[in-house]
Amino acid sequence: MSRQSYRKEKNQLIYTQQHLANERTYLAWIRTVISIVGVGFLATSLHFTMGVTRNTFVDLFTVALGIFACIFGLTVIFSATQNYKKKRQQIINDTFTPSNMHITLISSMLAVIIIMVIIYFFMIM
Secondary structure (H helix, E strand, O other), X not given: OOHHHHHHHHHHHHHHHXXXXXXXXXXXXXXXXXXXXXXXXXXXXXXXXXXXOOOHHHHHHHHHHHHHHHHHHHHHHHHHHHHHHHHXXXXXXXXXXXXXXXXXXXHHHXXXXXXXXXXXXXXXX
16 A cells, blocks of 8 residues: 555545445445335335236336336445445545436336336326
8 A cells, every 4th residue: 555545544534424425325225225116116026016007018017117216225335335436536536526317217217116116107097
């Protein structure tokens, strides 16, 4: 380890609040993933346990909604982990770069899942 990197690692006590905030943000993303996947499972399980009129297309759409929620959850976990590591390194290096791609990706996928839920409600009416 070089002398400069050792000095940066040693002086990280100054940035304790930033590191803790970064960890809290990461854990908030993980809680969000649990909610997103839960919505997917809830929609799928309610559809198949309720007395909804059976329609093959609606059944497939409901399964697709559940699978998309799981894929979305995995994407958010991966993205949040990458963002956490990136922010940790930025705190150590005393730099900052906003995470536009991370926010855009998650917002877009969340919009898709909301649209899928709305379409589902119109299909079962």
